[in-house]
Amino acid sequence: MSTTLDRPTSAVDPTRDGALNEKTKAERRLGWYLAGPAFVVMLLVTAYPIVQAVFDSLFDYRLTDPENSSFVGLGNYGVILTDPVWWTSFGVTAFITVVTVAVELVLGFGLALVMLNALRGLRPVLRTVILIPYAVITVVSAFAWQFAFSVDSGFVNSWFSWIPGVTAETDWLGTQGLSLFVICLAEIWKTTPFISLLLLAGLAQVPDVLQEAAKVDGATWFQRLRRVTLPNMKAAIMVAVLFRTLDAFRVFDSVFVMTAGANSTETVSFLAYRQTIERVEIGLGSAVSVLLFLSVVLISALFIKGFKVDLSQARGE
């Protein structure tokens, strides 16, 4: 699928004698002419804002009071990192990330196995319905789950009243624990299909020969899963986990819709939003944004160095 790159793209080897002939030069120029605009736009919409955010974060700057803006160095970071509000939101974000990614990985693997093994006639149906949670807007999914659990318009309390502790008056979005449960549920529903499609693509790469050989050697289903299937799709699993981890770490929509950060369910993204947009504390908000950005960089570095995730896999090279 991705071997085209290995083919020589021009009749002339560009490295020959170290000299570039006209055709190679023209090709390089054309390459940058074509790819340049996209590259520049990407930098403009991300690199520029983050640099600006780093700069803004060094000032005590409130939008409604621009006259009194003053340079405070790393003061904003000091304020944030010593404030329990930051650590609560960081903890909540980490909790949502770990729980959703772990559940999604197991659930997504199950879905991928079913899609792989389902009858031929059922497969296209499954591949179609699995895209629906992916395509439904996160805000809509959050509302659907919120309304299902809500006291006044939901059905969950009446359906599950047989569970001890659940009554018609159970307020799922009234305490931290239950709110996080519902938020995680909505996130898991919405994003598991994406993981399962990545895992399905990974499953398809496991050579059938290996499976057959293990079967002949008398390996049980579970042994084959552990010793043949999983090691052979490690790359696909790690890429899926990395993507979802970073995606989960910026969780915002569901929290905004379901609790608006009440009952200590505020996430880091939500904290940055509240500081910047609601309180117009540009300096503090920027510092939170920069800290969130650094967390994402740190997670990526951890995955790439620590778990040796090969991102060239992710680029289809």
Next chain:
Amino acid sequence: MSTREKVGWGIGGLIIIVYCLFPVAWIISLSFKSSDDISNGQFLPTAFSGENYEQILVGDAAGLFLPALVNSFGICLIATFISCLLSMFAAYAIARLDFPGKKLILSTALAVAIFPVISIVTPLFNLWRQIGLYNTWPGLIIPYLSLTLPISIWTLSAFFREIPWEMEQAAQVDGATPWQAFRKVIVPLAAPGVFTTAIIAFFLAWNDFVYGISLTSTEAARPVPAALGLFSGASQFESPNGPIAAAAVIVTIPVVLLVLLFQRRIVAGLTNGAVKG
């Protein structure tokens, strides 16, 4: 496979179908409940009512919902178009030409794709206010490119690698320049891939909430997800849940239609770009 295994996987398949459709079915059902029926504690309405749809399409809430729908369609289509155009050229260069910096472009796309959106919002909120882009269409289209462009470059590069490039070489042998070969031979061959990329990019833009809620303040530019998010606070009805459900159903219909029509392509597009095939 034994019959027992077949039945087992079949049941697994049914569970997936229920899993995927249940919340969607619920929001549709809720959207047909009248305001007295909304707290009946049941999944289905006691009697079907079109009251909620009336409210958001012609009633009190129409002023909030309909402009948002227009904004969403306009902004998302323009952002999708721009990023498809830019990434078409970029992906062609990546898949086809030999030039230094190819890896840099793909790594940048990856980095942009995992960028925390809120970190972009903070500085833009300030800048947009200063230069007058706050609460305008361009003020959303530009940041939306950070969502749509990386996935477009990725997906399209993966698609472009599978195109039979011999045809381009044949055209060049016949005297076409690289530019002519690109325009006359490759563009028609690449159209399906571009189309799929456009759908996936559109999904991402359509799904945006962070930019929409942070960079707009009125119906002049506010997209649907942001309008939905503010609905509960802004309306004076007893419970806004019914109208929200109806609006949610309406914005879900286009994406579900796209999924049903182009399922196979979307799956290929999503996984091609992400996992080595």
